[in-house]
Amino acid sequence: MAPEIKYTKLFIDNKWVDSVSGKTFDTYNPHDGSVIAKLAEGDKADIDLAVAAARRAFQRNSEWRLLDASQRGQLLFKFAELVERDADYISQLETHNNGTLLANCKLFIGQSGAYIRYLASLADKVQGSTIPLNGEVFSYTLKQPVGVCGLILPWNVPVLMFIWKVVTALAAGCTVVVKPAEQTPLTALVLAALLAEAGVPAGVVNVVNGYGETAGVTLTHHPDVAKISFTGSLEVGKLIQQAAGANNLKRVTLELGGKNPLVIMNDADLNLAVPYAANAVFCHQGQVCVAASRLFVQSGIYDEFVKRAAEYAKSIKIGAPTDLTSQHGPQIDQMMLTKILGYIEKGKQQGAKLLAGGKRVGNKGFYIEPTVFADVTDDMIIAQEEIFGPVQSILKFDTLEEVIDRANDTEYGLAAGIFTTNLNTALQFSKHSEAGTVWVNNYLTMGPQAPFGGFKNSGVHRENGSDCLEAYMEVKTVTIALPKKI
Secondary structure, eight states: OOOOHHHHHOOETTTTEEOOOEEEEEEEOTOOOOOOEEEEEOOHHHHHHHHHHHHTTTTSSTTTTOOOOHHHHHHHHHHHHHHHTHHHHHHHHHHHHHOOOHHHHHHHHTTTHHHHHHHHHHHOOOOEEEESSSSSSEEEEEEEOOOEEEEEESSSHHHHIIIIIHHHHHHHHHEEEEOTTOOOOHHHHHHHHHHHHOOOOTTSSEEOBOOIIIIIHOOOHTTTTTTTEESSOOOHHHHHHHHTTSSSEEEEEEEEEOOOOEOOTTTHHHHHHHHHHHHHHHHHOOOOOOOOOOEEEEEHHHHHHHHHHHHHHHHHOOOOTTTOOOOOOOOOOOHHHHHHHHHHHHHHHHTTEEEEEEEESSSSOOOOOOOEEOOOOOSSSHSSSOOOEEEEEEEEOHHHHHHHHHHOOOSOOOOEEEEEEEEHHHHHHHHOOOSSSSEEEEOOOOOTOOOOOGGGGEEEOBBBSTTGGGEEEEEEEEEEOOOOOO
């Protein structure tokens, strides 16, 4: 059964309000394409109201600014408890709105408390430094919150991205306006309600549902927004980078996807590497920015690996995401379904060998079979462009030096991985990979302690890790003249 839809309005200044225009839009269930709910559709007028509320909450003598850093942290610890309390409901809601397998939702939302607590624990760890300037002066630095932050969420992992961005900004002392993806707004509204229940003051957290070309554009151009954090496509990221300089030189954090290489060496344990490589690209139906969509296999084991990879893909159980035995669910919507099927056709047209999958499943919902291509070459479109779907492209290589160069030959640099039993091989690959995260003999292992972000066109700055609050802070130097005589 579908979960109860508790919130469908905008959340501004701790109030549930209709959009100024009164417009609404539908949100859908990817399993069958049915309408889940109608939501208030915010645009420029609503973003203006939300930013104004966030700006009031950031004023010097506001309730939020007068809290000690440790008190901010305690409010966020309370938020973690509330998320854990409602984890089952949030998981159900995410599955119905997003198509993530319920088993996976329960796993990572069950772990979200650890992310919240880690990020919250950084609130009172922000420290300045003393500076040994010449002369009779005392000089030091202060680190202070940057101000109102616009946080734009992707549709693939809405809960996790809400936590990464919102909790980090709040731990730093900022106030926020959140623009969820129009495909998946429901969990952001629930999380905002839980922050209010935790005691976060009015105006600190605001959520405006709507579309990128209206609400999103207004947020990125707004002169009272000091920072934008965006996770999504490279094309939109470039537009946001440009918009950030249009008015007030906003600080920007961008995570813009990748065309991530995973390398399987001749000495790899295939019993480990085959299922890891499959999960690395089929996890969440390939709708993961770190998906290993370029699989490089060394020539000595290529034929055996390809055979096993195809067999593994064919064994994956496709089914409703609410079925806890399902291993593969739907794509997010019709647009992505059509786009991915188009890439599969291009792979076949350009000479890649289709060994598994490649077709839509049924005519209801947005399901595509886990797909495996062999004999892929670097110049093929499926080896160059981010597909964001369940398509495993397997390429052959001979030497480590060769594969390092080929793996790096992309405009992206988000993640990379290698399976090998040779320590020197692992170290050489890790050293020379142009990627923000490198996994050795594992893939998709993540945690709040590990910085996340990319090289090149995969983004700017990092999320998570002990230094993540720095992207939400300003550094101020204070220099005080000392008496010449004591």
